[in-house]
Amino acid sequence: MAHVPQRDSVTTIAPDGSRRFLQPADVGGQWVRARRAFGWLLIALFAAMPWIDINGNPAVFLDIEQRHFHLFGATLGLDDFWLLFFAISGLGFTVYAVTAMFGRIWCGWACPQTVYMEHLFRWVDRWIEGDHHQRTRLDGLPFNDPEKLRKRGFRFLVYIALCWLVAHIFLAYFVSIPGLYPLITGAPTAHPTAFIGMAAMTGVLLFNFWWFREQLCLAICPYGRLQSALIDDNSVIVGYDARRGEPRGKAVAGITTGDCIDCRRCVQVCPTGIDIRQGLQMECIACTSCMDACDDIMTKLKRPVGLVRYASLNELNGGQTQYWRPRTILYAALLGIGAVVAAFSLSQIQKAGFKLTRQPGVELYTDSPGAVTNFFRAKILNKQGREVRFFIETEFSPVPITILNQSAGLVVPPEGEVTFPLVIMVDRAHYTGEFNLTVRLRSEDGKTRLKQKLHFLGPDSTAPQPPTR
């Protein structure tokens, strides 16, 4: 007889620590259909991103080698790294707000683990090995059984092919499609790092989807646990209406029973092996399979559907779900503030980088009868896909300064970086001691302006001028 889930222990881990491998039953219904459509939309988006061209670059191309990050038409450099703060905190507040309101909706609908497992790999299982009865029978056969060898072997090959494909799409996010093509056609020995990365990714995906499966959600995923901690009595979860369902059992004359007929269909379809009727549990990824399974049975019995449904604990206990409560308002407000600041920051992103440091290996300043001179090292980064001429000019200086030989400007190649010495001189007649100044980098079209403050070093103003050499 099938294992009976316990609330106090994990179904997929047997008392001796061994794995209890699940073969969940197939389920159909409105929620599964909607989730499948959504899942395939996400897979299609994931596969399409490197192909979509925006402003001459892929929609998503994280060019680690060149340190350029192309995101939906914008090109970010390493000096824009601080924007990641908004991405991470925004993601955090989104998870908080959404989970506090709707429970683990991310896990059930959008998490790649669920999307690929439920809508791709389980579909392969069903296609090659049959329904859960046939798969369970196959599990029980000895490993050298010809039928098992044939079916499992074929399924293994299909899994390798799918994982290999996903790994290639993943790699395309970092090398782009034009960059991926020579890697596919060339010999692995010509690009060992990329090949090993791709092979390792394939291996990890294969291990995950072939064997590890729900263990990732139960034992490894930090978001799952975080979300469990964020759920309160008003969060909408996948819940069993015990007030309507209990006492469960077949209708027998003379005994009052609830709507649950204890058919255990909800347990058979569960991908993490729990019994939803035992209440909210850590293992539940809110996948809605049990909702569809139960609705199916209820429809056949001509009873109202929704014995297992999206509802808050308050609602299941006969109360009302309060969506807006102090914490959800706070999360949403913080998310809103973060979004506004992030949008403003993104609009302020410059299409160039400009950095001045002191030139290493030379004197801090030279003091000749004519002038005091400081040596800097300038670095200009052009984030645009075309050649740009840049000028370096004085933004502010208390005394007249000369920036040597930069009046013609400097042409920086597309998405290139140039480093060169920059010499700033002050005429001895104007020099009155060290001072602060600001220089500016300006693109020829004037659209990019970057400033940098500098400190001009020199001799004490009271020091005598050096004698003429």
Added chain:
Amino acid sequence: MTSPESSDDKPVLMPHSYDGIQEFDQSLPNWWLFTLFGSIVFAALYWAYYFHSGVAVDDHTALDADLSVLEAKQLAAVKDLNDETLWKMSRNALTVTEGQAVYTSLCITCHGPTLAGVKGIGFRLNDADWVHGNTPTAIYRNISEGIVFDGKPTGMAPQKALGTAKIAAVTAFLLSTQEPGKLAVIPRSEEPSQK
């Protein structure tokens, strides 16, 4: 029909109790334990391989080996560079153009757009008077290693990072306006741009 509560593997409670709190006696997943024992085995193998096998190469040795390969490549390139080849390069239009491009983005700051130099900063490079050596290889070395005068680093910082090819191209560009055998050496104080 079996009642759902009649499971044979109901978790067992540990006998101890602290403040009335008891814990279940449940096994860790085997795969989890495997990561523990696996890492112990890995540590032992790592230790044996890197510290006692004599086969493993430590990071410093590997880095030194990589650097010496790089240096050998550079030396091989430099070996072909002598006064004669640099003169030859200075008569090759393509090399000179390449050198000029590097000059315009880098050297121009101190030596000026017309190679006339900047007083007190960069030497004049468009005349036949040279201060720190009057051979093509000396010019190449001055660009690559920078110039130290009187034991002090000068504004002419080492440009080694450009690489052999680019330094040679800049040298060729500078030589393109010069004639072989006509380069003279003058003392530093005689250099017009220093006055």
